[in-house]
Amino acid sequence: MIAHSEWKHGEVFEGITEKGNTITIDGDSAHTHGPSPLEAVLMALCACTSVDVVSILQKKRQSLTGLRVTAAATQAPAPPRVFTHISLTYAVRGKLNRKAVEDAVSLSKNKYCSVSKMLEKAATIDYQIVYPDGEPEP
Structure with missing residues (x-):
């Protein structure tokens, strides 16, 4: 199993699995772009x-x-x-x-x-x- 994250902007990252599934992760305290x-x-x-x-x-x-x-x-x-x-x-x-x-x-x-x-x-x-x-x- 392999996954990686890619920095998008600010504190927003995209998590990507080896099969191409994605989740947006938001490190900002407001979490407006996705979960922490x-x-x-x-x-x-x-x-x-x-x-x-x-x-x-x-x-x-x-x-x-x-x-x-x-x-x-x-x-x-x-x-x-x-x-x-x-x-x-x-x-x-x-x-x-x-x-x-x-x-x-x-x-x-x-x-x-x-x-x-x-x-x-x-x-x-x-x-x-x-x-x-x-x-x-x-």
Whole structure:
């Protein structure tokens, strides 16, 4: 896997993967052109675990109709301002078995999500699961 960044102007950079996919990263405090580098890391964490959870639930033949993963992070007060704590909230929708959802999230966090496993070296990561459509099936 190879990626690089290219300075565009000011504090704006374009991240480019070897396959040509791009993301604009904005180091300015206003972040008007894109996420900050650390916001992009949180987005990557949410996407990584989402891929796992969707895949696992589909394999378990669960009727997932929606998933939103939100990450709220606390940073160290002084540079380097690494994440020290990350709280993930999984909002799942559909006709779902509670145990299947809990197992999918646990497997993602503890086994499959590479981004989570890397971030755990610096930050504690906890999570909660919410069911906006009401209670899932037992």
